[in-house]
Amino acid sequence: MSYQNLEKHFRRISHFEELGAIVSWDEAVNMPPQAGPGRADSLASLTRLVHDLSCDPEVGEWVQAAQEEDNLNDWQRANVGEISKRYTRATALPADLVEATAQACSLSEQAWRRYRAESDFESFAPFLKTVVERKRTCAQALAETLELSPYDALMDNFESGMTTAIVDRALAPLREFLPSYIDEVIERQKSEVVVHPQGPFLVPQQQELAQRMMVASGLDMERARIDVSHHPFCGGVPSDVRITTHYSEDQFLPGLMGVLHESGHGKYEQGLPEAYRGQPVGTALGMTVHEGQSLLQEMQVSRGRDFITFLASQLGSCFPEQVLRQPEAYEVENLVRLQTRVKRGFIRIDADEVTYPAHILVRYDLERDLVSGKLDVMDLPEAWDQKMQQYLGLSTRGNDRDGCLQDVHWPIGAFGYFPMYTLGAMVAAQLYSVAQDSLSDLPAQVRAGDLSKLNAWLKQRVWSKGRSLSFDELMRQASGEALNPAFFVRHLRARYG
């Protein structure tokens, strides 16, 4: 009976969370310029409602009683465990702080959309400062309850049980390996002849290609749509996935890769266990596994020669004039070289998979210092510039738009998220390696633009598990061993030499 009460209560909470997901998507995609403050107020009230419902003392009582019910199945027991963790986390923070933080983040996100366009860090800084202060207060309160460091308490929100120790251990081989390896690869690629496809690529043409590639990826478009926003993301809910991308008429590959990346996220959401929809155990395990799915689609599959063979077969009908004008640019081998080109650049989301982890090291180092208070927001542009010089040999001085203003994460208060990207790349390499061993026809299927067997494999081993397993158990059951960064290094070696 207590368990039934929990299910009913959390189904109701999920309804409000789902409405919030649609409205947040709308804010990034549709909202007219002057509607921001009113929207921030409304979303803050929703966040507070969800927080209040999650903190309801009855939840604590029901959890205790449900833990003694002996007729629950494994999923239901796991659900009680998830609810218990969530209740503990929610009750650690006073409601006023939660609401004030949500409002600061919403206003800061709106300010970021404006000031990033103008590369105006100074005007944006007060918004970010408020966000950092509020998140720091949250992190400290959470840390005491969860007996973690403040930064680990923030990471724990994105992937349960993730700690600085785990991240440092996973990143260690890259810190060793990467700087000289980037040099090597760039040196090796110097002799390659790469032909860059010449635009313009009209947005409707790119939309047509995006639509075909989403269908090929196996995203169910009866439960998804695609739109345009400043920063690509995957929002919405499992039955209504909202993918966004950003098109440039000069190049079609970056926008397309955004679409494929977000399609990976969307497939995970669509593959979550239907029977536990709306229950905490039925949601995605965490951001590392989520990035694992998007990077498996984007990096492992879509930049491989097999998928590029399929992609090349579609380009003639999407960009007929461009292909006629410059056929050599659209040949498979040239596209492979384009899609595996390694280059030092300012923008994380445009980075190749070799330099990407260096961008993460910049952010990981800086955000730990922002959260601890060791780094002041006003000093961020300079600190960013130094770290970029250290890891990538590039200076962002006087170019904050392409420096510390480039990402939406800090403006929305998502500290502790960045390391998940690189751990996700490791998950992707590990899962895809094992999938290739299990599915003998996979290369031929990928060349035909048919990922259905791969998707079925992933759905069975990852997506349909929701949160019924811990990260470690999931990786062991799905791939035969715990997260092992060697798969990622091996993948880079195989692709880049």
Next chain:
Amino acid sequence: MSYQNLEKHFRRISHFEELGAIVSWDEAVNMPPQAGPGRADSLASLTRLVHDLSCDPEVGEWVQAAQEEDNLNDWQRANVGEISKRYTRATALPADLVEATAQACSLSEQAWRRYRAESDFESFAPFLKTVVERKRTCAQALAETLELSPYDALMDNFESGMTTAIVDRALAPLREFLPSYIDEVIERQKSEVVVHPQGPFLVPQQQELAQRMMVASGLDMERARIDVSHHPFCGGVPSDVRITTHYSEDQFLPGLMGVLHESGHGKYEQGLPEAYRGQPVGTALGMTVHEGQSLLQEMQVSRGRDFITFLASQLGSCFPEQVLRQPEAYEVENLVRLQTRVKRGFIRIDADEVTYPAHILVRYDLERDLVSGKLDVMDLPEAWDQKMQQYLGLSTRGNDRDGCLQDVHWPIGAFGYFPMYTLGAMVAAQLYSVAQDSLSDLPAQVRAGDLSKLNAWLKQRVWSKGRSLSFDELMRQASGEALNPAFFVRHLRARYG
């Protein structure tokens, strides 16, 4: 203190209502096909939340205490009055019934979008039957509390204090006057030569024209946007107005008139009193006044020769090839004839202002019988056909798509709404007649596409009043007398002879 509590409580309720408005707009404009059931569940939870908050016993206590506070200004006193009415209405209905009704309406709206396209009344009927039964139960419960007839209790939700007696009195002159007058006008127009602009009119061209006309109407596009849906509507919130229309490539005028109609609604929302945003007294008075604003824009202004002169000046740049090919179709006099053409037709939203009230009489008669139980849902197609023959001399037998399936109102449970359209046409005629007397330069301004003085007049006398005045007081203060159907009849005589 009690008053402050009420303001805070209702501001919070308005946040949830505003999120619901955006999500409902999204449902009609964006939602992918398979997302319907999940969305219906989420919106039902939101409706129940708003209902529970509105019924909170503390509201009743605060209202009683606030009515004795002697330091409230007129607006605050009016706010307490509105809250008290709303509380009475909300507490008349059990929460389970409110939620079940909302869910039935949401599913029925989704079914209507599917089955209207297929003209399949039989498949749609079970959905409508459930809606009618639930609304009837609601109407009976409300009727007892409010001491009204069930149908009047439903109308009261759309315009406080509206009764069958008032509606019958307003419609009486039309019942007398209209049937023979429609014959007369159609006979008179037989000799007119009307040239129909030949398409295709591409959607991007129509979007450009719509954008210009919305700006000319005075709608603030920094707080509004326009999209496409099956049925045009104006949704969203005062700081974020969401207009939709429906474009056909064969004709540009119907889509454009939809845009102008909804812009009239949008301007009213944007002109509501900012200081009482989120308070019941700060919302629009009711659907009659709302339709008064949309019809003032669409019928009084936009179909008049002055506005058509402005419109004609814009068409050459929006439809250059079409105008070159057929210049005579785009001359002012021809456009005036097109825009005032009277014709019996099946579709209410495409009807001219002379036959429109006949469509309302069909619906008014039928929906009263649906609510009373005198008419069974299964018999609706035949009853519709009979009424159409009686009032408009047209048969809809075997064509339910253009018959009783044409409107969204009944599928979403909006019984008691239709009469407001024709009472709104009367409000529009009365207000515009008085505005023309007050603003001597108005014709020249309208010819220049500048409605700013007219909008200022309407804002001062109507929009900024919110619900601080009763319908009767508003009409008297704004126009010098109570609603008088003679203004509408005089307007028809002046325009159609």
